[in-house]
Amino acid sequence: MRLFKVALLLSTTxxxxxxAGTGKVVSRISPDSVTDLSGRWNDTDSRLVSEEMINDCLGxxxxxxxxxxxxxxxxxxxxxxxxxxxxxxxVGTFVGDIERAxxxxxxxxxxxxxxxxEQVRDERSDQQNNASEETAKRWGIEKGADYMMGGVxxxxxxxxxxxxxxxxxxxxxxxHLEDNxxxxxxxxxxxxxxxxxxxxx
Amino acid sequence: xxxxxxxxxxxxxxxxxxxxxxxLALRPLVAQQRFDEALKxxxxxxxxxxxxxxxxxxxxxxHARGDYGGSNAALDQAEMLVGDLYxxxxxxxxxxxxxxxxxxxxxxxxxxSAYLHYxxxxxxxxxxxxxxxxxxxxxxxxxxxHYQDEKGSSYRNDPFLQYLTGLVYEQAGERVDADVSxxxxxxxxxxxxxxxxxxxxxxLPCELARNAxxxxxxxxxxxxxxxxDCPGRAPGGRATGVVNLIIExxxxxxxxxxxxxxxxxxxxxxxxxxxxxxxxxxxxxxRDGRPQPDRKLDYLLRVAVPQMVDVQCSxxxxxxxxxxxxxxxxxxxxxxxxxxxxxxxxxxPFVRAATVQDLSVLSNHAFEEAQPAIITRAVVRALAKYIAxxxxxxxxxxxxxxxxxxxxxxxxxxxxxxxxxxxxDTRSWSLLPERILLARLELPPGRYRLxxxxxxxxxxxxxxxxxxxxxxxxxxxxxxxxRVD
Numbered sequence: 001m002r003l004f005k006v007a008l009l010l011s012t013t014x015x016x017x018x019x020a021g022t023g024k025v026v027s028r029i030s031p032d033s034v035t036d037l038s039g040r041w042n043d044t045d046s047r048l049v050s051e052e053m054i055n056d057c058l059g060x061x062x063x064x065x066x067x068x069x070x071x072x073x074x075x076x077x078x079x080x081x082x083x084x085x086x087x088x089x090x091v092g093t094f095v096g097d098i099e100r101a102x103x104x105x106x107x108x109x110x111x112x113x114x115x116x117x118e119q120v121r122d123e124r125s126d127q128q129n130n131a132s133e134e135t136a137k138r139w140g141i142e143k144g145a146d147y148m149m150g151g152v153x154x155x156x157x158x159x160x161x162x163x164x165x166x167x168x169x170x171x172x173x174x175x176h177l178e179d180n181x182x183x184x185x186x187x188x189x190x191x192x193x194x195x196x197x198x199x200x201x
Numbered sequence: 202x203x204x205x206x207x208x209x210x211x212x213x214x215x216x217x218x219x220x221x222x223x224x225l226a227l228r229p230l231v232a233q234q235r236f237d238e239a240l241k242x243x244x245x246x247x248x249x250x251x252x253x254x255x256x257x258x259x260x261x262x263x264h265a266r267g268d269y270g271g272s273n274a275a276l277d278q279a280e281m282l283v284g285d286l287y288x289x290x291x292x293x294x295x296x297x298x299x300x301x302x303x304x305x306x307x308x309x310x311x312x313x314s315a316y317l318h319y320x321x322x323x324x325x326x327x328x329x330x331x332x333x334x335x336x337x338x339x340x341x342x343x344x345x346x347h348y349q350d351e352k353g354s355s356y357r358n359d360p361f362l363q364y365l366t367g368l369v370y371e372q373a374g375e376r377v378d379a380d381v382s383x384x385x386x387x388x389x390x391x392x393x394x395x396x397x398x399x400x401x402x403x404x405l406p407c408e409l410a411r412n413a414x415x416x417x418x419x420x421x422x423x424x425x426x427x428x429x430d431c432p433g434r435a436p437g438g439r440a441t442g443v444v445n446l447i448i449e450x451x452x453x454x455x456x457x458x459x460x461x462x463x464x465x466x467x468x469x470x471x472x473x474x475x476x477x478x479x480x481x482x483x484x485x486x487x488r489d490g491r492p493q494p495d496r497k498l499d500y501l502l503r504v505a506v507p508q509m510v511d512v513q514c515s516x517x518x519x520x521x522x523x524x525x526x527x528x529x530x531x532x533x534x535x536x537x538x539x540x541x542x543x544x545x546x547x548x549x550p551f552v553r554a555a556t557v558q559d560l561s562v563l564s565n566h567a568f569e570e571a572q573p574a575i576i577t578r579a580v581v582r583a584l585a586k587y588i589a590x591x592x593x594x595x596x597x598x599x600x601x602x603x604x605x606x607x608x609x610x611x612x613x614x615x616x617x618x619x620x621x622x623x624x625x626d627t628r629s630w631s632l633l634p635e636r637i638l639l640a641r642l643e644l645p646p647g648r649y650r651l652x653x654x655x656x657x658x659x660x661x662x663x664x665x666x667x668x669x670x671x672x673x674x675x676x677x678x679x680x681x682x683x684r685v686d
């Protein structure tokens with residue numbers, strides 16, 4: 001009996017030692033579902049912030065004022081969104097979400113960013129040499145943007161005894177490209193709490 | 202069942218005990234730039250309780266290989282794991298009380314988790330992602346701030362890492378953050394520099410002066426310049442570029458297993474012994490290895506604990522000069538780091554590299570702080586195994602008056618288990634450098650070859666090497682690192 005107890009104790013110890021790691025499970029989920037795994041900025045944050053801020057932006061008077069004054073929808077380009085936070089945020093994804101929200105509103109015209117314009121110009125240049133005269137696109141009639149959207153993402157982090165609170169602040173602005181007037185300023189905040197247990201099994 | 206358990210225990214202990222050998226074997230592979238073999242060796246370290254170390258070593262090998270994206274991915278996982286390891290596994294902690302500290306998840310030292318940010322910052326700079334390097338600098342500053350706020354270790358700030366983040370913020374145009382980091386670096390070097398044997402980068406006060414000037418704090422800038430003999434600001438902005446060459450020297454001190462032997466006397470161990478209290482007494486009395494001749498010895502308690510091994514880098518200093526590979530524009534170069542500018546092959550004078558950080562000192566500090574608890578825990582564990590053996594060996598008196606052991610096999614099993622699982626935790630991030638040297642050269646725009654003269658302990662040239670194709674634009678600040686063994 002004593003021998004059995006000793007062997008059982010030793011085996012249990014080894015079993016506990018060997019119980020490291022979990023199996024992997026893969027399942028498909030909806031792109032719109034909210035999934036917070038690490039506590040860092042994720043696709044849900046990017047989508048929710050961009051939709052809410054653009055709704056706010058387009059609900060202000062500047063867009064209607066522009067239509068009244070110029071008789072056409074305002075043309076907008078998304079410029080630089082600086083990441084001044086302490087997290088590596090996929091700013092390109094966030095910019096894409098902003099552009100999508102702007103275009104889908106139907107209230108503005110979207111203008112290509114510098115990288116996209118470079119690609120388009122290369123293609124247009126190629127067309128001058130290789131495409132038919134009827135289909136080759138002309139130079140000098142690109143649409144210039146009326147407004148540029150830019151902004152900055154900041155974070156404030158507080159941490160103690162394994163728990164972390166991160167406060168994200170996203171500030172966006174819209175600037176008239178001719179007279180530099182700021183026609184809109186928006187801000188959206190997100191706060192996340194990451195708690196960690198001191199002990200688990 | 203019994204034999205299988207003993208064999209499993211032996212295998213477990215053997216696997217953990219060889220960690221230090223496997224990780225030290227990576228060093229010559231990295232030194233010889235046999236990175237594919239080094240990565241294979243790193244994969245062998247990937248077991249459950251040492252995953253953090255696997256990620257650290259993998260991140261560093263990938264960085265050395267020039268795979269900066271891959272290195273960042275590994276170190277990002279490491280950073281997340283550091284956070285998750287705050288939660289202790291109860292089963293592993295209990296298991297480690299019965300076997301060895303190698304069963305516990307390796308959580309790393311504070312300075313190790315700070316230096317993962319160092320490599321990530323360099324990775325982002327090499328990838329031309331200055332904004333991401335600035336983000337990483339903020340993460341590092343947060344971690345250092347957290348260490349300052351929490352007690353428990355002497356590693357509460359790092360002057361070199363503060364200086365590095367200051368340089369990155371300057372590059373990113375974030376003058377306010379640069380000012381905070383550079384001042385933190387200055388203060389930290391004044392506090393720990395003399396005790397840790399490290400030097401403040403000579404240019405640091407002048408960087409502070411330039412930054413203060415850019416922020417409109419002219420009197421502060423003038424004060425720094427007057428106290429540290431810095432030149433005035435060149436009119437029209439900086440027409441030169443700056444190369445900061447970081448020379449990573451040798452490897453950080455490693456741990457090996459050391460056996461301590463504590464004599465246990467017959468009159469000390471009873472049925473109701475308090476193992477923790479007795480273990481503390483053994484340690485405090487420092488009676489290891491010295492049985493008292495006038496007392497009856499019952500048992501020699503063998504305990505395996507880690508011990509630091511000091512292996513100094515043969516390189517004790519360095520000097521760096523720039524040789525122009527292209528015709529460089531005539532531009533004022535502070536300190537004449539490149540004379541006769543304008544001619545290919547023009548050589549500047551050698552600039553001395555300052556020893557700005559010593560990771561072996563940090564490693565030894567961390568070890569000294571942890572050592573009392575490690576020894577006490579090991580003694581408690583060994584005592585528990587010894588008492589278990591004593592109980593297993595309990596004798597019974599037979600009808601004929603002879604005494605024999607109730608279950609002799611139980612005693613052997615416990616003894617075998619104790620022997621096989623006793624091992625010191627010698628894990629550490631073994632590929633970190635021992636020391637970090639920094640040389641700063643201010644040069645006209647152009648392409649250069651950097652000649653590095655490595656010096657021995659007597660200050661004599663021991664080895665020469667060259668770093669080709671260093672491109673520099675006006676106003677640029679480049680950070681390069683180079684490893685020597």
